[in-house]
Amino acid sequence: MTLKEHVRTDIRPVPRQRKTPRDRLARLDVKASPYLYIAPFFVVFAVVGLFPLLYTGYVSLFRWELGSDNPKFVGLHNYAELFADDQFYKALTNTFSIFLLSSGPQIVIAVLLAALLNARLRMPTAWRVGVLLPYAASLVAIGIIFANLFGPNYGLVNSVFEALGLDRVDWQANRFASHIAIAIMVNWRWTGYNTLIILAAMKAIPKELYEAARVDGASGVRQFFSLTLPLLRPTLIFVIITSTIGGLQIFTEPKLFDALPGSNNGGSTNQFQTVTLYMYQTAFESQHFGYASAIAWVLFLVILLIASVNFLLTRRIASTGGPS
Amino acid sequence: MLRSLLTCASVLALTAAAGCASSSTPSDTPSSTANGPVELTIATFGKFGYEDLLKQYEQAHPNVKITARVTGQGGPFHQEFLTKLAAGSGLADVQALEEGHLSDFLDKADKFNDLAEIGPKDADASRWLPWKFEAGKSKGGKLIGYGTDVGPLAMCYRKDMFAAAGLPSEPDKVKDLFATWDSYFAAGDTFVQKGGGKAWFDSASQIFNSMVNQLDTGYINKSDDSLAIESNPKIKQAWDKVTGAVTRNQSAKLTAFSNEWNSGFKQGAFATKICPSWMIGVIKEQAGPDNAGKWAVTDAFPEGGGNWGGSYLTVPKQSKHPKEAAELAAWLTAPEQQLAAFKAAGPFPSQVKAIEAPELLATTDAYFGGAKTGEIFANQAKKVTKAQYKGPKDGQIQENVTSPALAAVEQGKSPADGWQQAVDGAKKLVR
Secondary structure: OHHHHHHHHHOOOOOOOOHHHHHHHHHHHHHHHHHHHHHHHHHHHHHHHHHHHHHHHHHOOEEOEOOOOOOEEOOOHHHHHHHOOHHHHHHHHHHHHHHHHHHHHHHHHHHHHHHHHHOOOOOHHHHHHHHHHHHHOOHHHHHHHHHHHOOOOOOHHHHHHHHOOOOOOOOOOOHHHHHHHHHHHHHHHHHHHHHHHHHHHHHOOOHHHHHHHHHOOOOHHHHHHHHHHHHHHHHHHHHHHHHHHHHHOOOHHHHHHOOOOOOOOOOOOOOOOOHHHHHHHHHHHOOEHHHHHHHHHHHHHHHHHHHHHHHHHHHHHHHHOOOO | OHHHHHHHHHHHHHHOOOOOHHHHOOOOOOOOOOOOOEEEEEEEEOOOOOHHHHHHHHHHOOOEEEEEEEEOOHHHHHHHHHHHHHHOOOOOOEEEEEHHHHHHHHOOHHHEOOHHHHOOOOOOHHHEOHHHHHHOEOOOOOEOEEEOEEOEEEEEEEHHHHHHOOOOOOOOOHHHOOOOHHHHHHHHHHHHHHOOOOEOEOOHHHHHHHHHHOOOEOOEOOOOOOEOOOOOHHHHHHHHHHHHHHHOOOEOOOOOOOHHHHHHHHHOOEOEEEEEOOHHHHHHHHHOHHHOOOEEEEOOOOOOOOEOOOEEEEOEOOOOOHHHHHHHHHHHOOHHHHHHHHHHHOOEEOEHHHHOOHHHHOOOEOOOOOEOHHHHHHHHHHHOOOOOEOOOOHHHHHHHHHHHHHHHHHOOOOHHHHHHHHHHHHHHHHO
16 A cells, blocks of 8 residues: 555656646635734644643643642532632732732822923933833842841841831731732832833823913812823723733742742741742642642633723723813 | 655555664664763752762763753752653753652652662662661652762850850760750750840741651651641640740741841851751851851750751653663762762762761861861761651641741741641641
C-alpha cells in the first residue's frame, strides 16, 4: 500500500485544467482570507486566554495535586468547600478593605493634584514628571522599602510617632493598620499616574466655559465644583474602573509587606492576605490546584460582577452627564 | 526534507527495518559506554562551593561536559523543581534538594532514580552520618539523594549580656543552662528578670521548630501519613513550653529572617540564638563588626542535638544520563570534595571522614572569640541520633501553619487560640 503511494508521488502531474482550480482558488481567497487575516488574534486569544480560562474551570472540578498522576473528580465540591472557607472570606474582606483604602483617597488626591498642576506654574513639565516618578520605580523596591518603614520595632514611621509623643502601632499585627500601610504603598505608586490622566482631561475642558463662569462671578472653588468636576466625570469613571481592576488583583504589595521574606501568608493570622495571594499560596505552595482553580473562578466572577456594575453606572452617567 | 522523509517512510515500509530513526535521534539508551561526549547539567541554589570542583571533574573526565545552573534563593528554586518534576521535563541531570523541602519530594520518589541502584558502589551508607543518609530515603527505602552538607545545631549567645544578668558567660560554663529545654527556659526567666528589658530568644518559632524536630514523630505519622499534630502529645507540650516562655517575655517577637530580625542582631535585642553551623555567617553579617567578640558559641544544645538545613544531590528520572549523573553526584559528595566545598563556601560536610578531618577540626572563628567552630559543629553533628520521618506537607506545616500561629501568640493572641489556629491550619493543609 505504502509502496503504491510512494510510486504515485513520483508520477508527473496530469496536464492541468487551467481555469477551474484558479477560479476555485479565487473564490476561496475571497471567502477564507478575511478569516485568515483576523485569525492570529483569535488563535493567540484561544491559546493564552480562552483555553486557560476553560481549563481552569475543568481543573476546579478535581482534587488535583501538582505531579499527581490520577486526579480525583469531585464535581462542585471545591466550590462548596470554598463558600464555607473562613480564610477565603477573610481574604475577600481584606482585598476590599485595601482596595477602598487605596482607591478612594487616591482619586481624591489625584484630582486635587491635577487641579494644582493645571494652575500656572513655573516649569510645568518638571512637576508633571515629578508626580509620575513613583510610577517608574520598581514595585519590589517600593515594597521592600515600605515594609522597612512600617517595621513594628525598628521602623522609621514608629520612631517618628514616638518622637511626636504618639503610640507605636504594630503595622504587622493590627489588621486595619496593616491595610493602611499597604494602601499607602499602593497610593504612593499610583496617585501620580492617575493625576496625569485627570490632568489631560482637565486640559481638554474648553477655556470659554471658564471665561463665561468668571463673567457670571463664579469663584475659583465654585468653578472647580460646578464646572471642572462634572466635565471630568467620564475620565473619573475610567480611572475608577482601572483602579478597581488593579485593586481587586492586588498581590505584590501584601506579599512583600509580610515580615517573613517570600511568605504568602499575609501576616500571622492572614490579616492582610488578599484573594490573589491566597490563590497563589493554595496553588503553588499547598499544591491544591483544584481548589486554587475554584478560587480563581470565583474571583473572576466577582470581578465580572463589579465590572458590570461599573459598566451600568458608566452608561447611566454618560447619558445624563455633561454640563447642565 | 519532506522528500527524504517520504523516501525514508517508503524504505521503512519496504524493508520494515528501523534504519531511519537512528540518524535523527542520537540514542535513547543511556550512554554508559560513553563513546560520544556526555553533557551533564547540575542545578544548585545559593552557595554550594562547586565552581572549582566541577572544573576538576571535567578535567578528569574529558568526555564529560558540565553546565551549572545556579539559582540565588532556595524558595523559587524548589518551586521550579517541583513544577518541572511534575511536567516531566526541564530538570537538570543532578538537582540539589534542601532538607526543608525534602518532605514534598520524598512523596514523589517514583520520579527519582534510586541511587543505591545506579550509583557507584563506594557511595554507600558508611560514607555519611547515619541520620543524614537515612533522611534521604523514601518511605519505600529508595535512596533519592546523596547528602551534601548538614546544619548541626549548637547554641550561640551574647557573652556580655549573660555576664550583665549574672549568668555564667564562658562557653564551658554555660552548658548546664543549655542541658534541657526546661533548664533553657528557666535560665530565660532569670535573664529576663535581670536583663534590663532584653529578650532571651529571637523568635518563638525558631525554638519550637527545633523542639519538634527532636521528637520521634513530626507533624506526620509514618505509618499512614496522617496528621500527628493532635495525636502526638509531645507537640502540644512543646507548644505549651514555648508559648509559656513568650507570655513570660522571653521572646523578642521578631520574625526570623525579616528586616526587623536583622536589626535585632545589631541592636542586641536577644541573648541566645539556636545556631545551626550556617547561622555563624548570618550572625556575623547581621550583628556586624561593632558586635565582634560579644557573641559566643558552645557545643551544647537542649536535649542533645539537632539539625537544621543541609542538602542532597538527586538524579531525577528525567535525566538522559542517569549513570553519569549519579557518578558526578557521588564524586561531589565524597569527603574530599565536600571538604573543598566547605573551604570554598562554608557548607558543613555530612561525611564521617570529612567531619573527622584535622583541617576541619582546626577551623576557628575570630568573631566568636576564636571559638573552635569546626570542632564544635562536628561534635554537635554526632549528637544527632535519628532522622525524623518527614511526611508530605511537613515542611509547609512548619512554615505556613505553626510559625504564623506562634507569631500570632507573640502579637497578643492567647496560647490556646493560637494552638487552635495551628491545628485548624494543619488539618486544612493536609486534608
